[in-house]
Amino acid sequence: MENPKVAILMGSTSDAAVMGVAAQVLDDFGVPYEMRVLSAHRTPHETSRYAAEAEERGIQVLIGGAGMAAHLAGALAAHSTLPVLGIPLTGSSLQGLDALLSTAQMPGGIPVATMSLGKAGAKNAGLFAVQILARQDTELNQKFKDYRKKMRQDILNTVLD
Amino acid sequence: MENPKVAILMGSTSDAAVMGVAAQVLDDFGVPYEMRVLSAHRTPHETSRYAAEAEERGIQVLIGGAGMAAHLAGALAAHSTLPVLGIPLTGSSLQGLDALLSTAQMPGGIPVATMSLGKAGAKNAGLFAVQILARQDTELNQKFKDYRKKMRQDILNTVLD
Amino acid sequence: MENPKVAILMGSTSDAAVMGVAAQVLDDFGVPYEMRVLSAHRTPHETSRYAAEAEERGIQVLIGGAGMAAHLAGALAAHSTLPVLGIPLTGSSLQGLDALLSTAQMPGGIPVATMSLGKAGAKNAGLFAVQILARQDTELNQKFKDYRKKMRQDILNTVLD
Amino acid sequence: MENPKVAILMGSTSDAAVMGVAAQVLDDFGVPYEMRVLSAHRTPHETSRYAAEAEERGIQVLIGGAGMAAHLAGALAAHSTLPVLGIPLTGSSLQGLDALLSTAQMPGGIPVATMSLGKAGAKNAGLFAVQILARQDTELNQKFKDYRKKMRQDILNTVLD
Amino acid sequence: MENPKVAILMGSTSDAAVMGVAAQVLDDFGVPYEMRVLSAHRTPHETSRYAAEAEERGIQVLIGGAGMAAHLAGALAAHSTLPVLGIPLTGSSLQGLDALLSTAQMPGGIPVATMSLGKAGAKNAGLFAVQILARQDTELNQKFKDYRKKMRQDILNTVLD
Amino acid sequence: MENPKVAILMGSTSDAAVMGVAAQVLDDFGVPYEMRVLSAHRTPHETSRYAAEAEERGIQVLIGGAGMAAHLAGALAAHSTLPVLGIPLTGSSLQGLDALLSTAQMPGGIPVATMSLGKAGAKNAGLFAVQILARQDTELNQKFKDYRKKMRQDILNTVLD
Amino acid sequence: MENPKVAILMGSTSDAAVMGVAAQVLDDFGVPYEMRVLSAHRTPHETSRYAAEAEERGIQVLIGGAGMAAHLAGALAAHSTLPVLGIPLTGSSLQGLDALLSTAQMPGGIPVATMSLGKAGAKNAGLFAVQILARQDTELNQKFKDYRKKMRQDILNTVLD
Amino acid sequence: MENPKVAILMGSTSDAAVMGVAAQVLDDFGVPYEMRVLSAHRTPHETSRYAAEAEERGIQVLIGGAGMAAHLAGALAAHSTLPVLGIPLTGSSLQGLDALLSTAQMPGGIPVATMSLGKAGAKNAGLFAVQILARQDTELNQKFKDYRKKMRQDILNTVLD
16 A cells, blocks of 8 residues: 555564454555564564664554564564554464563563454554544544444344344 | 643552653653543543543543553543553552453453553553654654663663673 | 343353353243343443443342453442452453453452353352342242252262263 | 351461451441351361351351462352352462462352452452342442442542642 | 272263273272262262261272362362372363362362373372372382383384384 | 481472471471482482482382472482372472472373472471371371361361450 | 484474474484484483483484473483473473473573474474584584575565465 | 673663673683673664674674563574573563563574573573583583582582581
8 A cells, every 4th residue: 555654564474364454454444554574583674674664654653463472563662663562463382471471561661552462452453553543633533433333333233142 | 730631540549659650751751641540440430431531631642550450441441532551550469460461451342552560561651652642743753762762872871890 | 031130241242152151040040130242341331321220120130241351240340239240251362361360350349259260150150149149039049959959969870981 | 246147267367367358348337247267178077067057047148268279168168058259368379379260260050259369359258248238138238339439439539649 | 899999089970081091090000999970069068978988998099180179189188188189170261270279289287199180190190099009019019110111111112203 | 317218308408498397297297207408400310319219218208399490309200119299399480380380290100299389388298298108007097187186176276366 | 313413302202293393404404313202201211321421422412392391301401411402392281381381490500491382492492403503513504594594585575465 | 801702681780680690600611701781672773783793703602681571582583693592580570471481482483592580590591601612612511511510519418407
């Protein structure tokens, strides 16, 4: 997409199914984004450079998803002053407890906004990016309020057999 | 302060020392905020109303800190469409693992941006609020970049005996 | 059912299979109940109102089941003075440890009676609701004693091959 | 006290400071109770007999507090059909995680209503016993509502320096 | 079997496949045993009586296997002075961590000898019962030494492709 | 002592205060024992040899206490066919969870009877050794029964203020 | 292979599929190795002797993989002064948390270099062995640098659909 | 020191007391090293550059110690092909579980050799660095063997009171 406002990064194509949930949310809200495979450990230079150059390319929010010793969001936060959202992924045998602690327990000074584990977290990262962008975009803000109303109504319409 | 842009909420005055770290960060950046004691469980109506009315009062970011079954940030997120930052506090005998999971594991649809446990998290919540506000405030964005440069320089100036 | 004495609440229809175990217990004891989908996070107003009005509608016990950052039982307890039973559900990748801590670790002042994880907890919530109601219903109390005798006898009749 | 309605049991005098918090709540509400040291492991016969005879002595709620492999509440529940509240205590090196799981994870059929760890749990056990008794005592129910209003007001009166 | 020397107890027939591994070991060593379904929570009187009478019936070792809030081995230890071996079972969503802590963390004064989780634990309980009995049975002691030699030889004979 | 029947082993003199609790129990029951500092990792040959020669020296039970990656009890079990009791010690920052899992989770074939963490476990190891020896010593068996009666009576004599 | 420089040891043939990943890495780098089934608990003498004699046979690095109370790497480290790499395996119901703590938490004085859980750890053990050997082998060092470049390039070549 | 062969890195001067234990070991073995404060998050460029240039400066082993979301060792491993040893530090409220998982659970392809938590880990990192260097230094290898003999003798000389 042209002029992406959000970047969705993941360390491996095997994470694409989960991270695609964040992309779908942004599509639904009409927010332009780009999605890349970049690894904190295997392509550290490219990851640093991407993070460092994102702001001047017009990107407003960085989203990083990783499992195990999940360093991607932290690496993005180290190389950029943009808000960084971290999604701990659950592929490891420890079922994401490792990724959750590796993402959430950032030292004072370099925040990462940690979302829930896995797909719920990917969805919430997309929504939280919208909430940040909506601070300066009245129309997007209204769309978000409408989304929440619809979510509420969907539950109220639920019929238990 | 007049025209607060950030609200810092906690469930008890016993959390004020930790949550004050977030306030100090906002003071350092010149961001107006207000700080309140409101409990998701003991004053649920006032908490809901506060969250629901915050946006029209000009508040842009909500920060909630709580320990144990830490529901405050989630309750704020349920009643507002503003971005909500959650700080899991560590006072319980489980040392905050309960608060971390209660804050981070939000269901898909209602994001809470979870920070680290305790004081590091309070500091990072203050900084992350600045990062969000800086999306629409060039001067604040520059201050944040300067802050990061200074942090970097402080470490490079370190001398080990 | 008319004049329900117990309310069984859950955040999503996907929890209905587990929560239905509590309903089955109440059916077996002839206790009228109602079952609703209401979310602490996605329908907070309706959840609050439901909890606040339950007592005057004749409901005596509230049962809430939720997974992940399981706030439903806590939200019910915040808005009602009825006894609230919480069932931590196990759908998340952390297998319910998150839900168990989010349900059990309530702050002093707002109790939630936490049951076991998942189906065993749903069964026990149904039984515990019966035990509360049986304080003022001699016949129900006798039924509960008979149930326990039968459970005991079933085990004593067990034959290992 | 004469005609106790609640029994507070603990395995050792070293638990008396924590369990006394439950007693204090009952004192505040004017609910008669008795408090005993009885161990599921060291005095199993006396514990069983106490539980089995409690109902005919007029007791309506049993509260058991224990640490480590906390079996006391479960043993009470096995020998009585009264509602049993369990308070996991935190004295062990695992800080109560052992007691929490040993108390909460009861098998289907024999419920224990688990409260928070330690003093918050003891307070909540006292309150939850009041909530159960208030089902059949209008005056007590009103006292409980007044208690909750005062708790709410205390928070709203809070002044942060 | 006549004159059983070891008793293998479990709370439910659903545990029979795992507990049968202990029985198989005793069969292999020619040690007579009996196997019963008895629950600490659902048949507490029968469990107590069984434990209390086991020694005079000639039983030398009690083995109890249970999952979740695994109280069976502790209940046996409370009602008998025979050595009690506990096998934490893994059926719960917490994968046996609850059963392990509930079995191992017995208070000072009432030991339970805890084995590994699940089938490995059942096998080891059978072997450990043999080791206890072998203190007073030279022939059994020699069989155990032979068993260990064979186990060693089996590994040394392993051929990797 | 001459003709020790129990050996108490630990990896470091810093464990002597805890392990001394096991020795005290054996002193109280008049069971001769010896106590040694031997490490599975730092003196592996001496540890192996000690374990291998213990039986022919008349020792009937081996007790090993260790913290962190607690291999001592497992190493004793690997080199002897005597029953081995393991006491997980709590000195590490993980508060003994590491030692508990390292001691309890032995593979099928080589049992270690795991006791509670720390001093409670040391006490229970002493008692369990007595229970094993009492299988072939009527007088010791009676002493153990008397000990349990006294423990029970001590609790029944408890007076709460 | 002749003149193996690395030894890959495991406690059971059931671990061969995971441990074979380490072997494959060494094959890819042309490093000679040997692979053996030896158990810390079931063949302790052979394991000790193997470790003790490895250095004089020209082996430079020992790799041990084990699950549950994973003592193999620690046992190798106790009997050799070669660098030992430990791979915690995930077969147990605790999903490797037991193996991770049993491998990593070695006491001061006897290091084990712990890798990730399961296959990722086996791969990394192979790579780390190469990194150690490359200290004295310029060609191997270059191969390793080439491997890393290729890994980086593979990620950069990734195309998301 | 001139011509350092080992680099000891930490994120903050508050880690110097623990990391100094590694330095002390290298001093004892006469291995030249250098010690620096560099943060993966706060000085990412300097950390990358340091790691990338270390090999050509003659450094053979990198040691990184960090707490919480401990990324330092992983960042060093991402930017260098030297062997990297990671020491998880224990300062956080989660007592190092976060640092242990963040250090150990590296993805396949980028190994970090994880040591024990805290001071034991720092000591072992120093020793493991010596073991790596000793592969190509006969004298150092002999010193290491002597060190191990002395450690063994110290334990054998232990006298329990």
